[in-house]
Amino acid sequence: MMKIELSLLIVTLLSNHFSSGLEVVCPPRWTQWRGGCYRFINQPRKSWDDARAACNTYELSQRICPVQTAHLVSIDSQEENNFLFNWWKELREPVLRTTSQSFWTGLNDKDSEGNFKSVRGKPARYFNWMGGQPDNDGPNGEQNCVQVWKNSWNDEGKWDDMFCHAKLAFMCEFRCY
Numbered sequence: 448m449m450k451i452e453l454s455l456l457i458v459t460l461l462s463n464h465f466s467s468g469l470e471v472v473c474p475p476r477w478t479q480w481r482g483g484c485y486r487f488i489n490q491p492r493k494s495w496d497d498a499r500a501a502c503n504t505y506e507l508s509q510r511i512c513p514v515q516t517a518h519l520v521s522i523d524s525q526e527e528n529n530f531l532f533n534w535w536k537e538l539r540e541p542v543l544r545t546t547s548q549s550f551w552t553g554l555n556d557k558d559s560e561g562n563f564k565s566v567r568g569k570p571a572r573y574f575n576w577m578g579g580q581p582d583n584d585g586p587n588g589e590q591n592c593v594q595v596w597k598n599s600w601n602d603e604g605k606w607d608d609m610f611c612h613a614k615l616a617f618m619c620e621f622r623c624y
Contacts, residue, residue, distance in 0.1 A: 474505075477621070480530050484621040485520065487538050487550065491614075495519075495592035498551045498617035499566055505619060519553030520618040521565040522595075528575050531618060532595060532604030539597075539616070547598040549609070551617040554593035556581075556608075563593065577605035585610060 473484035486505070493501060498519060505517035522528045539548055553566035560583065563571040583590050590608040594615055609615075 471621075473621070478534065481527075482622065484517075485531065485534070486517070486619045487535060487616065488619065489538070489540065489616045492616055493551075493614055495551050495555065495609075495611040495613075495615075498615070499553070502617070502619035505621070517619045517621050518566045519551055520620040521553045521567065521569075521571075521622075522575070523573050525573070525575065528573070528595075528604050535595070535618070536597075536602075547596065549594040549596040549607070549615050551615050552593045552595060552606070553620075554606075555591050555611070557591045557611070560588065560591075575604060575606050577601055577607050580606060581608035583608060 471479055471482055471484060473479045477484040477486045479485075488498075488501065502517045502519050520531065522531060535550060554563045554571055555566075556563045558564070561581075563574070563581075565571065577596065581590065581593075589610055592609055592611040593606050594609045594613075595604055595618075596607040596609075
């Protein structure tokens with residue numbers, strides 16, 4: 448009997464220890480979702496490179512998260528895409544339905560056309576392209592950065608490749624692994 452109680456105590460302590468590692472307390476003005484912290488920055492709008500640099504200025508203490516620096520968001524699943532898109536719909540500026548709005552993600556194919564990677568250098572595992580995208584439009588095929596885009600015919604969180612120099616809102620992320 449004592450062995451069973453001791454085993455249950457050990458299992459309980461271990462599960463509390465490991466599950467507490469998944470609990471993330473986000474800093475003020477950040478939103479927590481499933482082990483990550485997210486922040487939407489609407490103004491000032493920035494180019495993809497400037498948005499990436501801006502996200503990298505946010506730091507967390509080691510006790511909150513082993514990842515010290517934020518980065519442009521990497522959307523890894525439909526569930527995460529839905530969460531971010533619905534959250535963004537609440538935060539973005541109210542505009543006419545016909546007005547386009549978007550925000551930068553961390554995906555890009557700057558190094559190799561068609562091979563989209565996150566700002567952490569990992570190949571993308573999930574895509575939510577709008578029909579006909581990515582199209583790498585422009586005279587020299589210069590659309591290498593990914594935006595989540597809303598316009599009059601798309602308000603579903605679909606993605607579009609865009610010119611990296613365009614100034615857009617952006618989403619930063621801390622992901623505690």
